[in-house]
Amino acid sequence: MTGDPEYDWYVFAVIGMLMLCSFLTRCGYYLFGDYLPLREPVRRALRYAPTAALVGIIVPELLPWQQGAGPTLDLKAAAALIALLVYWRTRSTLLVIVGGMAAYWLLDFLF
């Protein structure tokens, strides 16, 4: 509890809804699969949704801009680029996290 009941209830409501997300997406087919045929075109289209959503979250975190101030170049974008190069060389998703974090600390120390 944070002492701000409005925030507390907001977060608990979000947790409840995310639990519902997990339940519906993970268990939906296990429970009701016999009644839910998933047509091939829909299935194909759905493959793009996670990529689009994750990119939609990542991009504003890496390349933020404010109205009037214009785009601000963040060290995070540079570190993310390095993380991308690390993945390209190593094919390791773990090193994306480790390498990106190390790059960020290094850049933060230098600039």
Added chain:
Amino acid sequence: MLASRKPQWWPDADKRRLFKAGFFDVFSTLVGTSTWGFVTGIAMVKSGLTELMATLMTLLVYAGSAQLTALPLIESWAPVWLVFAAGMVVNIRFVIFGAAMHPYFRHMTWPRRLWAGFFSSDISFVFFMSRYGDSKEKGTPEQLWYFLGIVIPGWISWNFFSLLGVYMGGFIPASWSLEFAAVLALMAVVIPLIKTRPMAICLLAAGGIAWVGQSLPLRLGLAAAVVGGVLAGVLAERLLRPKKAGGT
């Protein structure tokens, strides 16, 4: 009667062997998922959740990317329905996994199917389908025990390291900017998905829309990015199809 029911609860040697096979397959990936869980745990407390909230989220939601997606939305007080919608979209892959896995579990009782669904993970789908995807017989006890060998260690290590992150996160100085690891963790999910040209076009479209639309109220830029990204991907797939037959 009792004797014949007992093996359902306590595995015989054959089932134990398959449980171990699942465990050996999943073992090498546990390092990755544990780190990712640890990062998620830290990110939750760093974004302002209390330890209680973060603990509840870990145990009840059990979906790293949906949790990490929700954090920036929570910080900007996005409406609950939007967080729900974003969580659904990020979790859509489980619908596709579920549709493929369903034939192996349909014979079970509803409560058991509920648990099997809740414990299923990306990794269980990959290993299970590469082992049993072509099996003629679906829903054998061996398949179930192999599945359990993957998901039980996965569940334990994820929650252990996630909670470790939650309770250690408070001791880590803010200057380390460990919340950035959460963004990197999301990148680690997306990057391996970009294997085909339509997927790359989906990424570019969604990224462009999200960048331009980030100052829109209610994080509507995110909703626009999802719609635009899916449309771009489907369209690109349709336009590139003749080439695809020869190439990938």
